[in-house]
Amino acid sequence: MPTRPDRGAVDRAFDVLLQEGRAAEVAGFDGIVLPFDAAGEDPLVAATAIAAATRRLRIVAAWPIPGATPVYAAKLAVTFQRFSGGRLGWWIDSDGPGVGAAYGDRLVRPQRQGRDAELLDVARQVFAGGPVDVTGRHATVAGGGFADPLSRAPFPEVWVSGTSPAARELAAQHGGRLVVPAGTGVTTGNRSDGAGEIGAGTVGTLAAVTSAAVTSAVETGGAIGGTDPGAGAGADAGIAVELAVVARETAAEAEDVAAAHEPPAGALVGSYDDVADRLADLRAAGVTGVVLGLTPVLEEAYRFGHFVRPLLGTREVATRVA
Amino acid sequence: MSPEPLDVYWRLPSHGDPVSPRDSTLRRGDWTPTTPASIAPGPDDHVSYVEHLGDIARAAELAGFAGALIPSFPVTDDPWVIASALARQTTTFRFMVAFQPGFLHPAHAAHLSASLQRLTGGRLVYNVITGGGGPDQLWWGDPVPHDERYARTKEFLEVLRGVWDGGPFDFDGRHYSVVGGGLAEPLRGQPFPQIWFSGSSDAAIDAAGAHADIYLSWLEPLDALRAKMDRVRERAAALGRTPRFGVRLDILARPTHDEAWNEARRGFAAADPDAPRPWARAGQGDSVGAARQRRLLGDGSRPGSAEDLLVAPNLWAGFHLLRPGPTLGVVGDYAAAAERIDDLVALGVDAFILAGVPHLEEALRVGEEVLPLLRRPVRTFSSPPGSTVASTPASPASPAASTPASPAASSSVPSLVSS
Numbered sequence: 001m002p003t004r005p006d007r008g009a010v011d012r013a014f015d016v017l018l019q020e021g022r023a024a025e026v027a028g029f030d031g032i033v034l035p036f037d038a039a040g041e042d043p044l045v046a047a048t049a050i051a052a053a054t055r056r057l058r059i060v061a062a063w064p065i066p067g068a069t070p071v072y073a074a075k076l077a078v079t080f081q082r083f084s085g086g087r088l089g090w091w092i093d094s095d096g097p098g099v100g101a102a103y104g105d106r107l108v109r110p111q112r113q114g115r116d117a118e119l120l121d122v123a124r125q126v127f128a129g130g131p132v133d134v135t136g137r138h139a140t141v142a143g144g145g146f147a148d149p150l151s152r153a154p155f156p157e158v159w160v161s162g163t164s165p166a167a168r169e170l171a172a173q174h175g176g177r178l179v180v181p182a183g184t185g186v187t188t189g190n191r192s193d194g195a196g197e198i199g200a201g202t203v204g205t206l207a208a209v210t211s212a213a214v215t216s217a218v219e220t221g222g223a224i225g226g227t228d229p230g231a232g233a234g235a236d237a238g239i240a241v242e243l244a245v246v247a248r249e250t251a252a253e254a255e256d257v258a259a260a261h262e263p264p265a266g267a268l269v270g271s272y273d274d275v276a277d278r279l280a281d282l283r284a285a286g287v288t289g290v291v292l293g294l295t296p297v298l299e300e301a302y303r304f305g306h307f308v309r310p311l312l313g314t315r316e317v318a319t320r321v322a
Numbered sequence: 323m324s325p326e327p328l329d330v331y332w333r334l335p336s337h338g339d340p341v342s343p344r345d346s347t348l349r350r351g352d353w354t355p356t357t358p359a360s361i362a363p364g365p366d367d368h369v370s371y372v373e374h375l376g377d378i379a380r381a382a383e384l385a386g387f388a389g390a391l392i393p394s395f396p397v398t399d400d401p402w403v404i405a406s407a408l409a410r411q412t413t414t415f416r417f418m419v420a421f422q423p424g425f426l427h428p429a430h431a432a433h434l435s436a437s438l439q440r441l442t443g444g445r446l447v448y449n450v451i452t453g454g455g456g457p458d459q460l461w462w463g464d465p466v467p468h469d470e471r472y473a474r475t476k477e478f479l480e481v482l483r484g485v486w487d488g489g490p491f492d493f494d495g496r497h498y499s500v501v502g503g504g505l506a507e508p509l510r511g512q513p514f515p516q517i518w519f520s521g522s523s524d525a526a527i528d529a530a531g532a533h534a535d536i537y538l539s540w541l542e543p544l545d546a547l548r549a550k551m552d553r554v555r556e557r558a559a560a561l562g563r564t565p566r567f568g569v570r571l572d573i574l575a576r577p578t579h580d581e582a583w584n585e586a587r588r589g590f591a592a593a594d595p596d597a598p599r600p601w602a603r604a605g606q607g608d609s610v611g612a613a614r615q616r617r618l619l620g621d622g623s624r625p626g627s628a629e630d631l632l633v634a635p636n637l638w639a640g641f642h643l644l645r646p647g648p649t650l651g652v653v654g655d656y657a658a659a660a661e662r663i664d665d666l667v668a669l670g671v672d673a674f675i676l677a678g679v680p681h682l683e684e685a686l687r688v689g690e691e692v693l694p695l696l697r698r699p700v701r702t703f704s705s706p707p708g709s710t711v712a713s714t715p716a717s718p719a720s721p722a723a724s725t726p727a728s729p730a731a732s733s734s735v736p737s738l739v740s741s
Contacts, residue, residue: 010508014441018410039506042437048406049441052372067427071463079403082364083372101501102489104427122463134463142460147397149352149364 001032001297003040013041014049020297021050024057027305031058033091033159033291036066036099043091044076051084060089060159063120066103070122070139078127078146081153088156092116094170095162113166120158120174127155161242179291182243182266241282243268244293245300247275247308264293276311326672327701329536329568330693331418332382332390332685333677334375336398340679343574343589343644350374350680353397375404376411378682385689386700389416391449391518391570391675396461402434409442414703417442418518418675420449423478424464424471429503431478432485436505439512446515449538450475452526466497472525473497479517479533486514518568518673527557534565536673540648541571541666543633548669568673569666572641572651575659575678575692583628586638586653590628593643636662645679659688660695667698 001024005016024032032050034043043061051059065073080088098112099105107115115138122139125132130145145151158176160167171178244267248254251271258269268278279290294300338351341359348354349361351371356363362374382390392401405417417438426434438446452475453459455468466474477495481503484491488511489504504510519534521527530537537554539547551567558565576582625631631640636654641647652662663674678684693700 011440013508038433039509041440041509042434044402045406045434045437045441048403049409052407052410065426066430066433068430069425069463071461072425075400076403079399082399083370083403083407085365085370099430101499102503103429103433104498104500104503106499106501139463140460140465141463142465143457144461144463150397150399152352152365 001034003034003037003043003046005297007296014046017041017046018050018053020301021054021057021059023298024301025054027301028309029057029301029305030289031060031087031089033089034059034061035091035093036062038099038102044080047088048080048083051080051087056085056087058087058089058157059084060091060157063090063092063156064116066099066105070119071126071141071144073119074123074126074146077123077156078150078153081156082150086154089159090120090156092120092158092160092170092176093162094160094167095164109164110166113164113170117166117170117173120170124155124174127151127153159240177238177240177289179240179242182241182268238286238288240289240291241287242291242293244295245275245304245308246270247272247304249307261295263295267293272307272311275308279308279312325698327699328667328696329388329673330386330700331416331673331675332378332385332387332688333570333675333681334378334390334392334404335677335679335681336375336393336401336404337395337646338371339374339681340645343585343679344592346589346593346643346645350682371399372404372407374682376408378685379408379412379415381682382685382689383412383415385686386693386702387415387676387685387689388701388703389414389418389445389447391418392420394420394422394451396458402438405438405446406441409438409445412445414445416445416447418447418449420451420520422451422453422462422464423475424453424466425462428478428481428498429485429500432482432505433509435482435515436486436509436512439515440509444513447518448515449518449520450479450533451520452529468523469525472521472523472529476529476532483514487511518675527554530554530558530565532561532563536568537565538568538570538673538675541569541637541650541652543637543650544665544669547666547671551670566673567669567671568675569671570648570675570677572645572647573659573676573678573684573688573692574638574641574644574651574653575656575688577655577691579655579658582653582655586640586644587628589644590631590640647677656691657695659692663692664697667696672698 001017001020003017005013005020008016021032034047036043044065047059047061050057063073065076068076077088077090094113094116095109098107105112118136118138122132122134122136122141125134126141126145128145129147129151130143132141132144134141134144158171158174159179160171160176161179163180168178170176244263246254246258246261246263246267246269248257249271251274254269254271258267263269268275270278282290292304294304338348338353340346341349349357349359351374352360352363352366356366360366362369362371364370379390392404394401401417401419401421405419408415408417435446452471453464459465474497477497481493481495481498481500484493485500485503485505487505489502491500491503493500493503516535517533518536518538519526519530520538521530539550541547542550547569554565554567574582574585576585628638628640631638633639633650636652636658638651638653639649641651642649652659654662676688678688
């Protein structure tokens with residue numbers, strides 16, 4: 001969900017964000033994603049305000065906190081967890097450009113990915129309780145770790161956006177979910193064997209993925225991610241696909257809308273039935289979650305809730321708004 | 323010309339709260355094992371502690387406080403998150419967020435702060451702490467030594483101000499570097515938060531002299547406080563600044579002198595003589611303020627009576643026995659409590675952070691019974707102060723309906739040092 005809303009007066013941005021967050025919950029989404037945007041509201045502030053206005057919506061907010069020690073990032077997260085009933089996820093844009101030197105970050109890939117891996121590991125140790133003693137390249141902690149009651153809170157879900165080996169490794173190490181854009185070549189299931197390639201640039205190919213290639217990444221629950229707060233490294237939460245969706249009553253209508261608004265590459269454009277079918281195909285291919293780009297958020301979240309979600313039925317496809 | 327009104331804040335206990343001064347058990351929140359007497363123990367009854375903090379914030383707002391300090395220690399919940407969660411449940415209440423500059427990058431702190439200003443309509447206030455050192459500092463993952471931390475604080479505040487109103491801003495310091503920084507639209511142009519600066523050492527006073535709006539001290543005996551204020555004035559004058567002074571103090575006030583002392587005596591009698599002293603942990607650090615408070619306790623031997631801890635009329639050095647935190651506070655009837663605050667005003671203090679346990683009920687008591695007796699008026703807000711987003715109406719309360727689902731309580735009692 002953009003932290004820079006594309007509607008309303010500029011000084012009412014939070015009113016819009018709160019409304020969109022509530023709408024996502026009411027429309028039946030499992031959660032929302034709040035990435036970092038230098039010209040948008042701060043993901044942590046937005047996540048906390050939205051959490052206070054919702055009951056069960058999970059919120060996946062940008063991580064790392066730029067320049068924060070891993071202990072402080074963990075502290076911010078643990079209070080969120082305590083206040084929200086454990087609804088936080090961390091959105092790690094592993095392959096992205098990073099926040100850059102304007103935010104004091106001079107590292108570039110792959111050094112940045114190495115640092116993120118170290119910081120995430122320390123944060124996990126801090127959550128697990130002490131004593132945490134670390135002398136790393138990017139963190140120094142002595143006698144650290146949460147005491148009771150902070151140590152009771154679940155570690156945030158880990159969502160790693162990217163397709164690089166470092167992104168995959170980070171997701172795998174933390175039992176996280178790897179989020180890949182639609183249209184990129186990524187495998188489901190056994191990630192190292194090259195089988196189960198998803199997508200080759202068009203939505204149509206998504207349906208070509210066969211479930212035969214999927215071995216381990218399918219969850220059994222209806223909801224995606226974090227259903228087991230105790231899940232730690234090794235509990236692989238699988239692969240999610242991020243894609244924009246334009247769904248209308250008929251495919252022709254959807255294509256008209258897409259033609260007028262030019263959704264991003266890899267967008268899923270079609271009738272409600274088409275969209276539900278493609279999402280079910282993803283599910284069958286072992287994708288355990290989808291991060292949907294819906295514009296405008298409120299109207300399209302409601303539309304999806306009314307017309308697409310019911311079609312998913314027992315296919316158990318769970319959804320988030322990007 | 324009438325004098326400027328006083329800025330009077332309350333305190334949000336971000337670490338649980340006792341029910342009365344008579345018993346320091348933290349029955350509010352989940353910092354001690356849940357019992358049938360617990361309130362807001364989180365997962366155990368599906369009322370998370372933030373719900374209770376919201377009650378305190380709204381009570382403080384109703385009682386006429388400008389807002390409240392939200393302390394930050396290893397055992398506490400985090401002030402930024404508390405402020406973000408309570409923003410839309412309050413109207414004029416200002417969130418004084420305690421934070422240590424070393425834990426965030428200043429460019430990001432600016433982004434975070436500007437966004438919080440936008441969420442609250444300009445109700446963010448800073449309590450900049452440079453850390454007590456010792457084990458807690460390493461717990462946070464900050465190995466930088468004392469005086470170097472203050473140098474870092476200066477850099478931090480320079481960068482924070484540098485990026486605040488947009489860029490491009492470049493900075494190449496010992497601790498921070500920024501290239502092409504500057505908040506983007508629409509974040510830039512928010513009111514810059516007022517800075518309440520904590521620190522008692524020479525290095526702190528130097529840093530405060532350059533950046534503090536309000537130089538904050540714990541309550542100390544008046545002579546010591548006067549000397550400290552003179553030093554700050556002198557150092558600040560050399561930098562061309564005239565700082566204001568704030569004092570953070572606890573109040574145990576009742577309708578009569580005897581009732582107030584009865585509470586203090588009962589709290590004293592109930593205190594566990596073997597409990598860790600409040601400075602046991604801070605005492606291992608390099609905090610000069612903590613050392614100054616520690617000296618009030620003399621040789622550390624247990625006093626025979628509550629009265630033994632009276633260091634001046636109504637100034638009682640036994641508050642650490644009633645709740646975690648500094649030693650010195652005010653005990654007395656409402657009029658005497660107001661007079662002790664008036665004494666501080668006469669000394670040149672015009673900003674206060676008051677507290678008392680339990681913070682919820684005492685916010686109402688102190689706000690209704692003590693503040694109206696002060697000689698100087700207390701600043702009141704009909705709308706958020708300093709806001710440039712006047713067109714943003716405060717939303718009505720939006721009760722957070724969380725359904726905590728953490729594992730069951732365990733039973734260790736945390737060590738706790740509080741501001």
